[in-house]
Amino acid sequence: MEWETVIGLEVHVQLSTESKLFSSAPTQFGAEPNTQANIYDLALPGVLPVLNRDALKHAVKFGLAINASISNTSIFDRKNYFYPDLPKGYQISQLDFPTVGKGSLTITLEDGEEKIIGVTRAHMEEDAGKSLHEDFHGMSGIDLNRAGTPLLEIVSEPDLRSAREAVTYLKKLHSIIRYLDISDAIMAQGSMRCDANVSIRPMGETELGTRTEIKNINSFRFVEKAINYEVQRQQDIIQDGGRIVQETRLYDAHRDETRTMRSKEVANDYRYFPEPDLLPIVIDQAFVNSIRATLPELPDAKKTRFAKEFGLNDYDASVLTNNRDMADYFECVAKSSGDAKLAANWVAGELQALLKKNNWEIKESPIQADRLATLIARIKDNTISGKIAKTVFEAMIKDSSNVDDIIEAKGLKQITDIGEIAKLVNEIIANNPEQVEQFREGKEQVLSYLVGQAMKLSRGKANPAQVNQILREKLK
Amino acid sequence: MALDKSEVEKIAHLARLHISRTEAEGVMSRITDILALIDQMQTVNTDDIEPLAHPLDALQRLRADEVTEVIHYDDLQSLAPEARDGLYLVPKVIE
Amino acid sequence: MIEKTVAEIAVALNAGDISSVELTQTYLDRITQFNGELNAYITVCADSALRQAKTADEKRAKGSNSPLLGVPLAHKDIFCTNGVTTTCGSRMLHNFVAPYDATVVEKFNDAGAVMLGKTNMDEFAMGSSNETSFFGPVKNPWDTKRVPGGSSGGSAVAVAADLCAMATGTDTGGSIRQPAAFCGITGFKPSYGRVSRWGMIAFASSLDQAGPLCKTAEDAALMTNVMAGLDKKDSTSIDKPVEDYTASLSNSLNGLKIGVPKQHFAEGLTAGVEQTIREALKEYENLGATITEIDLPNNHLSVSAYYVIAPAEASANLSRYDGVRYGYRCEDPADLEDMYKRTRSEGFGEEVKRRIMVGTYALSAGFYDAYYRKAQKIRRLIKNDFIDAFDEVDVIIGPTSPHTAFEIGTKTDPVTMYLEDIYTIAVNLAGLPGISIPAGMADGLPVGMHIVGSDFAEAKVLNVAHQFQQQTDWHQHKPTAFGKEN
Structure with missing residues (x-):
């Protein structure tokens, strides 16, 4: 049976700001653990969020760049789950009212065809910290430097049909983001991260197949490899009469395979609700226009x-x-x-x-x-x-x-003095009587040999056109 | 609406609370009572009513993107039950 | 001196009749003498209080005379205080020394007030009797077998028994006003957004509001002058100029239109309380006010909506207590899940866990619309009821609580306890200012009168309360066992 691959990407981009999304702590990459987490980032009792203006500007800028609708009113929600790198026990994100709505971008396929890829939405949220799994006396270490860094999550429509297309889309997204200068977007450092939703279906089928979500893909090359692996895995399962389980899978670059993520086994119930510590964000036309004015040529x-x-x-x-x-x-x-x-x-x-x-x-x-x-x-x-x-x-x-x-x-200046070139030419004619003879008998090709000899003699400095011309004159 | 035992367990897990077998019965009946109180809401038709998330009719303020503080991370980490080498320690995290 | 109001103390300090150090020492001595019995304070800061008092005296000697300079104060243990244990009445935070000051604390520090200590409270402000505190129940000084109300019970008792001149509290569903009523003092909840929530440990973010507990409406005005104002660290703090709330206290009430909700004089209201409030209303008529009955048709749904919204917000607000970065962690966790579950089960008390469960349930998949969204719609109806009412009247007056202080241990059923706040909760849902002032006595216990204003009508509410206190002396009644100066 012939299969069609359907891919949608969720791309997280860390927005380049001095301070965090909701706190005034710094966002530098690579600092000593927990030196960039302030009382807000550590979720001490009594702390409250205040939204970073530049993070909002970056999000709007991205929206304008992909011709997306910019929400007049966007609302932050709490996404609830427990994880040691999530200090508040909830992530402030946007569910129903993201800042950036539907947009699109155009990619050029290998055959030169252009294809429009839909962007469903782009919402703002806070990044989590990091769990370091190396052994610390049988425990995990938690570094919260990254906690609260502003993220833009860009969700594509399931419009991508191959791993190659997915990479092309991702590279285009990367290019736009770098043009806008809203993120470093370095995959190896995690300032751009990509999750891929992958499913397959028989060619011609319109219903989507059951999808899996692949996480932990940290280079363009791995995006392609991880998707290809996953597509093959799904085909094998279905062809053996099995069924795809909707789940989150982790890409293991060392083994070049995806595997079930154990921590996500229990279906999560995120219990989203509007973040009561923040008020609705209203983006008026003046704000949008001021940002539009800063858009570079894309x-x-x-x-x-x-x-x-x-x-x-x-x-x-x-x-x-x-x-x-x-x-x-x-x-x-x-x-x-x-x-x-x-x-x-x-x-x-x-x-x-x-x-x-x-x-x-x-x-x-x-x-x-x-x-x-x-x-x-x-x-x-x-x-x-x-x-x-x-x-x-x-x-x-x-x-x-x-x-x-x-x-x-370096004495590399070209010799263009006619007298000097004539001297060179004379020397070549004198030293290559045989070839001169052949040329005069009508063997045109020999001329390029003679020019080459002259160039060699001049250590490449003679103007080849002039050499050619003078040679011809002298050999007439 | 009444809660059954499996729902109590599911909610307790979502909230990361441990409820022992001996407690479960009592918790279940009290929450069921509370839900009965809450369910009085259902007597009113609210189809055309806009939800009110917040008593304030105001908009979000924006903060200038500036780092405005020095973080005394040693002091902050001294609050932790277990920390070493600048890291907060927890039982092993499995991905 | 200890029976004096904040306004009177300021006069005495200015006149040099007493120093802040002397006054502070007097309160500290009374705390030593009575706190064992009343359990109003969790933490007492004797040394730092005396240092602050000394500084205040020095400032006053140099000519400073701001109204709260050198006046001894107690903070509810829900406010973070830099370098001082901040427990929120919970085992979870029994060892938490806050590394920063709440904005409210900072403002009182800047005003030169002296912090005597941190007062007891229902755990995470969840309760109406102060029985849910990890540090044990607070006793009502009018009758120590009775509860002081909650959740700001410690602050109410500290004021009522003269263990401080003034105290801060927070009110999510009645937590300032109901204990003020039970203890015979004045307790004021300003409009939502008027006082910063930064550093105030969150229970239900869209309902929580800080306010003063004190002896008179005038003191409440003085304290609100300090507490109110825009705080850029709190996105829900309103950018609206702060009035001088003392300026309009003396305004005449002639022509004032008072609305009396029929729903607040219905089934469940005890006779003694009803009679007291009706008497009090006559005082207002004597002052030239007119009384009309008003309808708050959705008031009866306020408790239901509140017990969805508050627990839902609380269930998320309390997720940060996970034993990782501060506070309590269980012994020898077997693994991560075990750490979370035992830390939270051992660190939180029964009522807190119950509300987390209810809130988690209300937000969980499949129930959001039926519970959370429905409650938000009811919240709109309740707010609209008030908007309609304030088209007709200037303030709304009724009882703060259906009855006087009840005995400790008699309300064991949560639903009965939740109905305690039937008159106060709607005010939080609508974000309005409300005050409870002593209006009389019933069976030897104080009765609180509830005065509610429209959005940001703080000055009006305080004016109406103050005028009553100019005509009556109920606010000067003291519990005999603790009221006398030694």
Whole structure:
């Protein structure tokens, strides 16, 4: 039987704020345990929540970016359950009245097709702390630094049909969030987390199958692997005549498998009710407009503009706009150098490779945009050849001085003096009588050999076009 | 509405309360009495009534995103029944 | 001196008739003498009180004369007090030394009041008789076989027996007003949102409100002047200017329209109380007020709605007591579940557990609409009843409680106990200001009169109460065994 996979993602994003969602404690990642938890975060008796304005702004900003409806009135609720990393015994979340309502985003599939993925809602809530399961004298240790960090939970519609699509959606979401600068969204650090709801059904069936929820997926790669594993597991069960049990499963990256989460065995009854310590949040049009005014150009718009303005092909435009810093970098190089095509080649090619090799962010690049622009300008004005430019580029990684000085100091400047090139050409003609003869007999291909010899003799500095031209003249 | 024993057990578990067998009967009957009191509400039709969550007709205030305090975490942790190396300790958590 | 009101003490301190240190020492001596019998205080802070008194005297010597400077005060043990044990009447917090001050505490500190100690209360404010305290019942000074009312029983008794000049309390369903009535003192619950809840241990967040327990409406006004005001740490604290509540105390009541709810003079009201309140109403007529009967048609549902909303909110508010970060933890837990269950079962008393169970049930899957949502709708009906009533009248007056203080151990059935608050609960559901003042005696015990105002009509309520106290001396009646100065 042919199966269709149905996936919906619940993505938790930690919103970048100085202080927590409801308390004025700091939110820094990686601090000593429990040094960032104040009396509110520890749920001491008598403490009360007050909502962080910037967290709300970030949520609204995200909503606007995915063309979602922004709720005029949103309401926080208490979600009740006991867990040692949940100090109040309830999480303040939003159930029926989330801040961000229905929206959507567009992903590009492998075949180039565009697909719209629905976002059901995005609601604000507090993060929990962490239980450290290493053995502390037979006990677990609780670190509440993370407790109360603002989260935006972005819930997609079950619109995704493969693990690959899920990853594409997730990457797009990541790109938008980074463009908006509302979260670090680093999966490895947990500032972006993904739970996947996975079910399968016979192709053509419209009813959804029983789903399982996979938690603990902490990289893009694992999203794909975990979903693929789970899809196979479900197919195996059904084909063996079994039934899928609705449950929460944990992805184990070491074993590349999902397994039942024991702590969630008993069906939870969260007993949601409106948080009486907080009042309704009313977001008026002025507030929305003030945030709309801060929205940056988003990846889709930028991609279209790059394609049009710089004449980039679809692929280059995509690669160069995935990441906002990369796009800004490219745009700067393209404008300063005056050659968008060369700029695209260099940024998407040499520069990307360099960053990848060293695991650098674009902001950490030793070759800043203005320097790369100068380098490209020197190719254009024939100061150096494209080949020599690669040598200069290598030198620029370690040498932070200006590009022209590097070219000068290394004597890499292109030879464009006709007299000098003529001298080179004469030498080559003298040293290669056999090839000269062949060319004169009509063997055109030999010319490129002779040009190559001349280039070699000049240690790459001669202008190949000029060499070519002068050779032809002399061999007439 | 009357409660049965399994419901009492379920609620006690949700609330993380231990109710012994000997207590269960008494708890059950008292809660049943309370529910009878509560059920007087059902005598009124409230179909068109908007629920009132809060006596205050006011809106949520927003707080500036600022860290405004120094956390004396050692003092706070000294309140804990069991803490070591900066961590609150609890019996092993199983995922 | 100990029989004086806060207003009178301030005059005496200013005149130099007595120092705050002397006065504080007098109260401390009385606490030593009588607290064993009355059990009004859980914690007494003798040393810090005398230090605060000394500071107050020094400030006064330098010319400061703010009204509460150097006046000895007791805080209900529901308010967090930095460095002082804060138990909330529970084993769960028997060892909890709060690392911060509640806003109310901070405000009294700033006003220069002297904190004598922390008063006994029903556990987590859940009770109407002060019998649910882990620290034992509080005794009514009018008759120590009787309850003082609850949950702010310790504060009421401390005021009634002159173990402090004034005290704080909290009122979720009548917890200031009913003990004030039983003990023959003045107890005032301001409108919801008027006094900050920061640092006040939560029972039911949408109902809890702090207020004063004291000898007179004038004292209540002085205390409310200090307690009220916007607190940005409490999202439900209202951003509305605070009036000087003493300013309008002397306003004439000529032409005042008083509504008397027929539902508050119906079945269940004891004859002695009814007669006392009817007599008191005549005083108001003498002052130029007119009395009309009003209808609060949904009042009878207030107890039902309250016993859904309050336990539901409480069931979540009390989830933080899990033995992890502070407070009680059971011995040698076998595993995590065992730690949770035994900690909470051993740390909480019967009534608290019962309410957690009821609240958990009301919120659980399948019952939310029938209970919680229904109760919120009833809450709207009750609020609407008051809105309609205040279209016709300026204040609503009736008895605070259907009867006078009852004997300890006689109300063992929870439902009977819950019906104690039949006249006061609706006021919390609607968030209104309400005061109980002594209106007379029945069978040798004080009777409380309940005066309710519209939203944020604190000044009006205090004015109406004060004018009664200008005409009568019921607020000066003292229990004989503890009332005399030694």
